Amino acid sequence: MTWQKIDSYNAPSLTEFVSSNHMRDDIVIVGGGLAGSEAAWQAANRGAKVTLYEMRPKEMTKAHKTGGLAELVCSNSLGSADPLNAPGILKEEMRRLNSLVIAAAEQARVPAGSALAVDRDQFSSHITRALQGHPQIRILHEEAADIPIDCLCIIATGPLTSDKLSQAIRAVTQSRHLYFYDAISPIVDTESINMDVVFRASRYDKGGDDYLNCPMTEAEYNAFYDALMAAEKVQPKEFEKTPYFEACVPIEVLAERGRRTMQFGPLKPVGLKNPRTGSESAAVVQLRTENVHRTCYNLVGFQTKLTYPEQKRVFRMIPGLEQAEFLRYGSLHRNTFINSPQLLLNTLQFKARGTLFFAGQLVGVEGYTESAAMGGLAGINAARTLTGQPAITPPPTTAHGCLITHVASSDPRHFQPMNTNFGLFPPLSNPPKDKEKKRLAMSRRALEDFDSWKMRSRLS
Missing domain, CATH: 2.40.30 (Elongation Factor Tu (Ef-tu); domain 3)
Incomplete structure (x- = not known):
């Protein structure tokens, strides 16, 4: 099978993938939200061929309005961009990984004080055009009803995962580890x-x-x-x-x-x-x-x-x-997430199948940026796995790392989705008494450790 542009590429269905007796040489990503889009971008920029499945607009959800990638269905804010806040640290780390979501947000930014708020249509259009124009990415607008087993795969379908794919996830994770409602305490x-x-x-x-x-x-x-x-x-x-x-x-x-x-x-x-x-x-x-x-x-x-x-x-x-x-x-709303501490490694790989990754809200993170960040890490690790390199995990002192620690190392009996906050970061060895100075010290430590990790991992 030759690699062609999306317009002329006649891709087989997921069912045909499963029945194939050889491993394909591309990464399949299911879900074109923020996590799936970021995963596709990060994997493709590291030389991987990517097939991205997004069922919209062929099959719509009850919350989405368009067929565009990375459509924001709730708030138009990606949260604080202040580098002295935990969400701001996460955004800066993503920026240092050349995040498509952060770049698109900055292109589509609207006035909102220290928050990174965007024009929804411009934001989605920027991401859609970037992925459609990437020579390593092909986008297929059809529903994924199953999980391919003959390739590396990232499931990043988010809180509105279709019923058919939910059944497939329930089967592979043994149902008791799949939840459908976010019952979150403050x-x-x-x-x-x-x-x-x-x-x-x-x-x-x-x-x-x-x-x-x-x-x-x-x-x-x-x-x-x-x-x-x-x-x-x-x-x-x-x-x-x-x-x-x-x-x-x-x-x-x-x-x-x-x-x-x-x-x-x-x-x-x-x-x-x-x-x-x-x-x-x-x-x-x-x-x-x-x-x-x-x-x-x-x-x-x-x-x-x-x-x-x-x-x-x-x-x-x-x-x-x-x-x-x-x-x-606190909140209580419809959601879909897996019991990640029970099921995932700290590389976002499924413990029972190293070729399967999960990303985005599905792994138990809250928020647009957090979902995109987990997608980015899954994309990086899938691309590395494809070329025989070891999967990597950022240090726990970083915003990415403390989210991964929550996802992979929390008590599975009480696991709940979480957004980025300073409570997830390991304490400083000698913390200043002043709150602002303490946050500045945590921010500096996070970004210094992130840069060192990025250099050691030879991430561009």
Whole structure:
């Protein structure tokens, strides 16, 4: 089979790929969103031949409007571009890898302060033209119903993965490791928690001091309940209007079932004796650590549809969280992601099949930039694998590296998608007390380590 331009190339279907008895010499990427587009760009720029499958506009989703690659379906903002913020560090690292997504965003940028916001149409058009014009990439607008086994493959289909491909992913990952709903609890910075109020303990003293506990008096609980009931909620999109799974009911929906319901659920005080009073409280909010460094904690059972400003206002009523800095707000929406710590290596390769990679939101990251970054790494590693080079992983001190650490090394029992935040970065050995200086030091360390890694890996 000769390599030809997309207009004249008559590609076989995925089913024909599977039935072939020889390994193909190109990389198949399924999904033309931000992750798939970045994966195709990074792999092709390293000499790999790439076949990119995008089912739109032949088969549309309930959220997309066009057939363009990398169409943004929610916000038009890619988040902060400030290099002293964690998302800004990630963008700078991507820029140093010659990211197509970052280049397109800068071309299509619209005024939005320190945020990198874009004109959606221009952004998508820039990426579509770049990939269509790349001599190493061919784009096929058809649905991928299965996963090819006779080639290197990257699955980057995102939260709106088609039913057919979802079935294929469910089969290869053994169904129990595929989830369809993002039930996310808020995460707060450890340094912003009032340790004079909270106490460390596990229920009935089982499990050591794994949890921080925020004790509530009866009056504090009632005030919190009333505020929660009155708070503004995000209205779900039409395709998200489905019954809740009992395991991921929003905290405010529990509250609607009765004033005492939360006290028998996530705010249950039983078995948690406050060492300061020697007795149980009326209610207790538990915080569970998100990483081995204990730099961030999530509010257990607090998946929510409250708007972000309301989450900040209402959840700061919890004793000990009066000045909480939220690294991630809670949400509950339709999504598709795999239990990556159970299934993936830190190179984004599937543990059971080294020729299969996953990327984007599917691996358990939140946000446009994070999805694109994971696509970029998958594309780089697939291209290296194709030529017999070892797959590589950025240092954990970098924004890419700390995301990979979350994806591949989190506790699979509590795995949830995550965006880039400083809580994921390893602590500094001698951190400055001033917050701005501390963030500057973390930014410098990340970019210095990233450049050293890039040089060692001989990445252009």
